[in-house]
Amino acid sequence: MIRGTVRFFSAETGCGSISPARGGIDTAVYMAAVRLAGWETLQQDQALQYDLAIDRNGRMSAINLEAA
Numbered sequence: 001m002i003r004g005t006v007r008f009f010s011a012e013t014g015c016g017s018i019s020p021a022r023g024g025i026d027t028a029v030y031m032a033a034v035r036l037a038g039w040e041t042l043q044q045d046q047a048l049q050y051d052l053a054i055d056r057n058g059r060m061s062a063i064n065l066e067a068a
Contacts, residue, residue: 004047009034028060
């Protein structure tokens with residue numbers, strides 16, 4: 001799993017971004033992954049762990065979210 005920090009998340013639009021702790025390109029995160037983790041939303045600067053998957057648009061997104 002990858003460790004990272006939530007840059008932003010909008011419950012209104014259902015998407016946000018996670019910055020990996022070791023640097024690199026930010027990863028998209030969607031409401032579906034948040035709800036599967038049992039959460040209602042994400043908070044800015046929240047530390048978490050995640051896996052990567054290819055989303056329906058062919059881009060990488062975060063899945064299997066866990067508190068870090």
